[in-house]
Amino acid sequence: MLIKSLLIFILTYIIISAQKMKWHRLDRPSAALLGAVLMVITGVLTLDEAYRAVDFNTILLLLGMMLVIAYLKIANCFKYLSYLLITHARNSFLLLCFVSFSSGILSALFVNDTICLMFTPLLILALNQTKLNPVPFLIALATSSNIGSVVTLTGNPQNMLIGVFSKIPYVDFTLHLLPIGLLSLAANVGIIYLIFRKDINFKKMDAIALIKPELDIKLTTKSLVVLFFIFLGFIFTGNLPLSAITGGLALLIISGTKPQHVMEKVDWTLLLFFSGLFIVVGGISKAGFLTLAHNAVEPYLGNTASSQIVHFSIFSVIASNLVSNVPFVLLSATWIDTFIDPKTMWYALAMSSTFAGNLTVMGSVANMIVLELSKEYVHVRFWDFFKVGFITTLVSTIIGIIILIV
Numbered sequence: 001m002l003i004k005s006l007l008i009f010i011l012t013y014i015i016i017s018a019q020k021m022k023w024h025r026l027d028r029p030s031a032a033l034l035g036a037v038l039m040v041i042t043g044v045l046t047l048d049e050a051y052r053a054v055d056f057n058t059i060l061l062l063l064g065m066m067l068v069i070a071y072l073k074i075a076n077c078f079k080y081l082s083y084l085l086i087t088h089a090r091n092s093f094l095l096l097c098f099v100s101f102s103s104g105i106l107s108a109l110f111v112n113d114t115i116c117l118m119f120t121p122l123l124i125l126a127l128n129q130t131k132l133n134p135v136p137f138l139i140a141l142a143t144s145s146n147i148g149s150v151v152t153l154t155g156n157p158q159n160m161l162i163g164v165f166s167k168i169p170y171v172d173f174t175l176h177l178l179p180i181g182l183l184s185l186a187a188n189v190g191i192i193y194l195i196f197r198k199d200i201n202f203k204k205m206d207a208i209a210l211i212k213p214e215l216d217i218k219l220t221t222k223s224l225v226v227l228f229f230i231f232l233g234f235i236f237t238g239n240l241p242l243s244a245i246t247g248g249l250a251l252l253i254i255s256g257t258k259p260q261h262v263m264e265k266v267d268w269t270l271l272l273f274f275s276g277l278f279i280v281v282g283g284i285s286k287a288g289f290l291t292l293a294h295n296a297v298e299p300y301l302g303n304t305a306s307s308q309i310v311h312f313s314i315f316s317v318i319a320s321n322l323v324s325n326v327p328f329v330l331l332s333a334t335w336i337d338t339f340i341d342p343k344t345m346w347y348a349l350a351m352s353s354t355f356a357g358n359l360t361v362m363g364s365v366a367n368m369i370v371l372e373l374s375k376e377y378v379h380v381r382f383w384d385f386f387k388v389g390f391i392t393t394l395v396s397t398i399i400g401i402i403i404l405i406v
Helices: 002-017 028-041 047-053 056-074 077-087 092-110 112-128 135-151 157-166 170-195 217-237 240-254 259-263 268-286 289-300 305-323 325-338 342-358 365-374 382-405
Strands: none
Touching: 002 028, 002 268, 002 289, 028 047, 028 268, 047 268, 056 077, 056 112, 056 157, 056 217, 056 240, 056 259, 056 268, 077 092, 077 112, 077 217, 092 112, 092 135, 092 170, 112 135, 112 365, 135 170, 135 342, 135 365, 135 382, 157 240, 157 325, 157 342, 170 217, 170 342, 170 382, 217 240, 240 259, 268 289, 268 325, 289 305, 289 325, 305 325, 305 342, 305 382, 325 342, 342 365, 342 382
């Protein structure tokens, strides 16, 4: 059973990782679904075990947040915010700061992929009116969104998993990760400025003229009020899935928008991706692979609380780039209780698996969204991204390790 489950696991993650290869046409959700089906039809898991392997708390949390974000998209809230920020930049350095800090802060609240999806088209339109090199600003959008998303349990999918698995209170998580996120955002701005200093300066530039998006004030108000109560639920009940799905359902009732229109905005393929991954990981867990993997790496993860933070953070950055951050969090979540200080190790896992997304273009979905949406206007080379991403990942991880140890 171990060999069988391991072969299915390897096949699944080869397909997930090789999205640009011509030898297959499966996307990530399809690859995860294939792996899940293979786990059942080969007898690694029974159908009942496959159902039980899916963590529906995580699925409900994702769905609830997606519903709220869908309403804010329909209301043009994100486009309006990005319009306000971009058009108020008076020089290229200020534009870099606006793009970096606004995308980082908003990603902490609304999931980084969504912010990149909304910001990129407007940023491209704005940059086309200037003589600025768009590459540093696009890289800033992607990397800052990844960094900012580390701050909350709802900033990115892997943090949502950690929130459900760890049961860490929402406020506790944010208080520990907020200084790491803010310092890393500032460092990222400095790194991009130094690398692209020929393209970024303090000279006054002409005002950027964009068509002002029409904001649905009524729907935005309803959505933000519901979001406020969702966060209150996070803080005072600690039940992330129930708070999120209740808020999402409340908006379906009070919004006045056709539910079908909203459902079209929900990323159902992401929910399918998570469900498939849960089953694949459930299969290799039943076969004993997770225990064997932990026993293999445990001698190298340190024997003091501080050394474990350092070694596990480095290991997580590397492993998250090999198998992607969400799968790695699923795989390593069962190891956390074996560490000397499990709660701090959850923070380390969130920090390192998120910052790992900045290492390469393929490191996170947010990176690929920015590059795909902008490819008709500018080509961001692998090396251009990597020379920022490598330094940013290194510096932000060091910042995080120091803060967690202190």
